[in-house]
Amino acid sequence: MQYTSTRDKSIRVTASQAIAQGISTEGGLFVPCEIPQFSLDKINSMVSMSYIERAKTVLREYLTDFTDEELDYCVSGAYAKGKFSSEKIAPTVNIDGNKNILELWHGPTCAFKDMALQLLPYLMTVSAKKTADGKTIVILVATSGDTGKAALEGFKDVDNTKILVFYPVDGVSPMQKLQMTTQEGGNVAVCAINGNFDDAQSAVKSIFTNDEIKAQLADKNMMFSSANSINWGRLVPQIVYYFSAYCDLLEQGRIALGDEMNVVVPTGNFGNILAAYYAKRMGLPIKYLVCASNSNNVLTDFLHTGKYDKNRKFYTTSSPSMDILISSNLERLLYHLSGDNDKLVSDLMAQLSAKGEYQISSELKNAISEIFDAGFASENEVFDTIKYHFDKYNYLCDTHTAVAVCVYDAFVKSGKSDLPCVIDSTASPYKFSASVLDAVTNGKAEGADEFDMVTKLNELTGAPIPAPLASLKDKKVRFTDVCNKEDMSQMVFKLLDL
Numbered sequence: 001m002q003y004t005s006t007r008d009k010s011i012r013v014t015a016s017q018a019i020a021q022g023i024s025t026e027g028g029l030f031v032p033c034e035i036p037q038f039s040l041d042k043i044n045s046m047v048s049m050s051y052i053e054r055a056k057t058v059l060r061e062y063l064t065d066f067t068d069e070e071l072d073y074c075v076s077g078a079y080a081k082g083k084f085s086s087e088k089i090a091p092t093v094n095i096d097g098n099k100n101i102l103e104l105w106h107g108p109t110c111a112f113k114d115m116a117l118q119l120l121p122y123l124m125t126v127s128a129k130k131t132a133d134g135k136t137i138v139i140l141v142a143t144s145g146d147t148g149k150a151a152l153e154g155f156k157d158v159d160n161t162k163i164l165v166f167y168p169v170d171g172v173s174p175m176q177k178l179q180m181t182t183q184e185g186g187n188v189a190v191c192a193i194n195g196n197f198d199d200a201q202s203a204v205k206s207i208f209t210n211d212e213i214k215a216q217l218a219d220k221n222m223m224f225s226s227a228n229s230i231n232w233g234r235l236v237p238q239i240v241y242y243f244s245a246y247c248d249l250l251e252q253g254r255i256a257l258g259d260e261m262n263v264v265v266p267t268g269n270f271g272n273i274l275a276a277y278y279a280k281r282m283g284l285p286i287k288y289l290v291c292a293s294n295s296n297n298v299l300t301d302f303l304h305t306g307k308y309d310k311n312r313k314f315y316t317t318s319s320p321s322m323d324i325l326i327s328s329n330l331e332r333l334l335y336h337l338s339g340d341n342d343k344l345v346s347d348l349m350a351q352l353s354a355k356g357e358y359q360i361s362s363e364l365k366n367a368i369s370e371i372f373d374a375g376f377a378s379e380n381e382v383f384d385t386i387k388y389h390f391d392k393y394n395y396l397c398d399t400h401t402a403v404a405v406c407v408y409d410a411f412v413k414s415g416k417s418d419l420p421c422v423i424d425s426t427a428s429p430y431k432f433s434a435s436v437l438d439a440v441t442n443g444k445a446e447g448a449d450e451f452d453m454v455t456k457l458n459e460l461t462g463a464p465i466p467a468p469l470a471s472l473k474d475k476k477v478r479f480t481d482v483c484n485k486e487d488m489s490q491m492v493f494k495l496l497d498l
């Protein structure tokens with residue numbers, strides 16, 4: 001299996017080169033040249049497998065330059081006993097009729113990013129051994145809250161790696177902030193920036209592709225890579241859980257082999273939903289992919305009209321991990337659906353960076369509409385959804401999940417399709433205790449600090465508090481730096497002692 005770039009399809013790299021490098025030199029994203037196909041028989045054979053075996057079955061087709069031993073080492077290490085609080089790793093929970101919740105937050109940092117970021121460091125170190133001849137890999141991360149912590153936890157004290165994380169100073173929840181600023185490990189650093197996630201992500205991308213900085217790094221035998229979902233190694237582990245969820249629905253007798261399901265994904269950078277798109281292209285029976293946004297509904301508008309326009313008001317919402325106006329992974333979808341048109345993709349991305357907008361042809365728009373549906377949830381709808389589902393089903397979901405559940409309800413109401421559905425649940429409700437508590441109490445909760453609110457939420461709902469969040473209370477804050485976005489490259493030099 002070879003990979004190419006969305007902006008220059010003459011490029012050919014192996015999986016390990018794509019993972020070690022993170023992003024293509026001209027700024028494009030790596031995509032597989034062809035998409036492996038799974039027959040229904042093959043899918044059926046995965047039903048009796050553990051999550052680890054299911055993961056190896058999917059990943060083997062994409063990481064063709066990994067040996068079976070290497071793949072086993074990576075996958076078994078990432079999802080080893082004790083790392084996830086659910087034995088199923090990603091359990092599928094039915095709450096009512098066709099409404100199934102895929103819980104992706106049982107990992108060490110309580111958000112779905114662990115599904116990929118527990119595995120990525122293994123993939124990265126194996127890839128680096130094959131391709132980067134002993135260089136230290138510097139992972140540069142822009143985070144809207146959850147990626148940062150999950151990447152820090154995945155890469156902490158991993159040999160021959162360093163990790164630097166930038167987060168928007170006012171754009172993450174108190175729990176997310178505490179998770180990052182108390183991070184342990186000898187190879188980690190964390191810095192807040194005055195700006196939002198898009199500012200952080202754009203600055204990180206330009207540092208990555210800055211030749212001068214790259215040369216300075218090379219002098220010190222270091223190279224950059226990325227743990228954001230622009231890295232193929234972040235995306236590919238996410239394909240697995242769509243197969244796994246389908247197998248779970250088969251196992252639970254909710255569908256028969258070959259039946260179609262819908263998937264609803266609370267979306268920010270378009271990584272998670274793109275993984276579902278790859279699963280569909282591989283032969284997993286998925287009818288519609290429903291893209292759920294919060295008030296930052298740039299994707300809803302794009303999927304409805306074919307015009308991407310990030311020139312709009314930016315909202316800081318109760319689902320901060322989706323407060324994004326530039327969804328990087330859309331680039332990969334445009335590449336695939338335009339018939340691998342790298343020229344078109346380069347052109348659209350140039351327009352996006354110059355003017356903040358682009359318009360696709362009606363042909364391309366129609367190709368997208370055949371597969372994707374989209375909707376968004378306002379802040380009030382998010383709160384109502386949390387309360388309703390807790391009162392009615394005793395199911396407590398976080399704010400991001402609630403966005404998806406709300407959009408799902410509207411999607412079914414629209415009459416478009418009422419197939420069995422998998423709704424991604426992307427974070428533990430305890431990561432966003434203030435908002436969730438606010439929702440279930442109708443705004444009547446008074447909590448002094450974050451941990452009081454966690455306790456209150458637990459008393460009120462009985463939902464278990466994840467151990468990694470409970471233990472934060474006694475951890476020491478290690479990182480307090482704040483910088484302006486213009487000074488991020490300076491900060492990189494400082495943190496790396498260059």
Ligand SMILES: *Cc1c(COP(=O)(O)O)cnc(C)c1O
Binds near residue numbers: 112113146147271400
């Ligand atoms: C990152 C994140 C999302 C958005 O996922 P994308 O892959 O960026 O679309 C949604 N919910 C939570 C809790 C997240 O951490």
